[in-house]
Every structure is written in structure tokens, then in C-alpha cells.
Amino acid sequence: MIVQTVPIRHPLTLAAEPLTPSSFAPFGAVLANPAPATLPSVTLSASSLPPSVGAVVANQGTAIQYRALAPPLRDLYAQAASARPSTPRTTMFVCGARELLPSESGSAGLFEVKVLERHPFTTQTFVPLGASAASSRYLVIVAPSLAPDASSAVEKQLPVPEGDDSLPGRGMPDLSRLRAFVATGAQAVTYGAGTWHAPMAALGPAGTAIDFVVVQFANDVPVEDCQEVVLEGGKEGDAPRIVVRVPGPPKMSKL
Numbered sequence: 001m002i003v004q005t006v007p008i009r010h011p012l013t014l015a016a017e018p019l020t021p022s023s024f025a026p027f028g029a030v031l032a033n034p035a036p037a038t039l040p041s042v043t044l045s046a047s048s049l050p051p052s053v054g055a056v057v058a059n060q061g062t063a064i065q066y067r068a069l070a071p072p073l074r075d076l077y078a079q080a081a082s083a084r085p086s087t088p089r090t091t092m093f094v095c096g097a098r099e100l101l102p103s104e105s106g107s108a109g110l111f112e113v114k115v116l117e118r119h120p121f122t123t124q125t126f127v128p129l130g131a132s133a134a135s136s137r138y139l140v141i142v143a144p145s146l147a148p149d150a151s152s153a154v155e156k157q158l159p160v161p162e163g164d165d166s167l168p169g170r171g172m173p174d175l176s177r178l179r180a181f182v183a184t185g186a187q188a189v190t191y192g193a194g195t196w197h198a199p200m201a202a203l204g205p206a207g208t209a210i211d212f213v214v215v216q217f218a219n220d221v222p223v224e225d226c227q228e229v230v231l232e233g234g235k236e237g238d239a240p241r242i243v244v245r246v247p248g249p250p251k252m253s254k255l
């Protein structure tokens, strides 16, 4: 549900970066095969598996399992004011490719960020389904939280988990520190609990879509499940906007 309108005070154009586990670590986790060239085999030795992702040979040598691919999913609804219990949810978002604004710089185009949202009590994982690792792409846009504004009555009333410094906290998004990442069809992404993020933005030709399996917890109390803010630059034509410069798709090599 929409909880607040946040004014855009300064125009911002930021370049989308490639999504990597380390660059995205402050906001959540990237899920991808850590060693795509390593295939399971009965003769595979532990030393040829990547370290620190919990790699083990599984299924009688016919699989590799990465047991520590990402931090555990989080369900913090025990702290929700309604006391309404959560349940795990597996849903699907069919995300149509977003229209990009024209850009003069030779990039694929510009994506305008108009809305951010957070799920204060749950992680949320998006797994692209059937997407091409080489050609499917989507934008992951996130922002850290500002320090809480004690003078804001709206903010004070928003339900968020308390007393855990590892969480982003109650504050509104820090628009000056927004980050944008380009993910490929070979990557899934988990937004950390309470992390401000833009609604999923699939990239690609008009009329195409990416299907995502989405895994999260929810209790059906709208303000506890999803808090949205609308970013507003004002009514004038030259009002400040936030735009992400999206690089063009990778060139396919011809055989």
C-alpha cells in the first residue's frame, strides 16, 4: 500500500551496473551458479569445487549442491504489530518489458524510477523462469534507508521490526544513494527484509515478458506486507526526475 509521497529534490541520472553478489551484498543476495563450467561427475573431487558456498557432491555423483549459496530467507512477522501470523508464499510475477525513454548517449535507453517499496518483515526472492541466460535482462533498483525522521508522524506509525541493526530500519529511501543493477536470466535476486526497491523492471523488446517465481512470507495485512512510496518531482515539465541509464544488450557473437 502507498504510505507516503517522497519529493525528489535533486535530479539524478545513474548508470546501471552489472549485478554481482558483492556489489549487491548491502541490499540482499544474488543467486547464481558459482561455477557454471564445473559439471557433476562421480570422479569430481572436493578440491575442484568452489570454496565458501557449501559445495558438495550429491545424488550419487550426478549433482553438485551449493548449500551456502545465500543467507537464509527471513520471516520477521513475529514482530508485526497485528500479531497476524505469516505463511510462506510462492507466486509468479509475469513482468512485461518496460518501455525505456530515448537516450542521446547510445545506451539502450532511460528508465524513470517513480515508485519504491519495501517488505519490512520478509525477504523476497525473484527467480526468472525459462529466461535465456545470455539475452534476458532485468533491472534491480535499490536504495538504503535514511535515518528515521522523528518529526514525521507517518513514518513513526509504519510497522517495521525494531532492535535489529542489521536491518535497514524505519527511514524513507535515501534517493541520493540509489543503485541500479542489470541482472541476467542466469541470476535470481533476494531483496533483504525492509530493503527499498523498485517494482520489478524486465528489459527486452516491447511485447515480451519475463516470468518470475517469487518466494516470500506474507500475512495479508497490507501495511505489514508492502509499504510503497511514490517519488514526485513536482508538476512542472522540468521537475527533477530520477532516471537510470540502461546499457544496450550484449552483442551476440556470430559463429
Ligand SMILES: NC(=O)N[C@@H](O)C(=O)O
Binding pocket: 093, 117, 124, 197, 198, 199, 200, 201, 226
Ligand atoms: N518487487 C516487485 O516487483 N513487486 C513487489 O515487491 C510486490 O510485492 O508487489
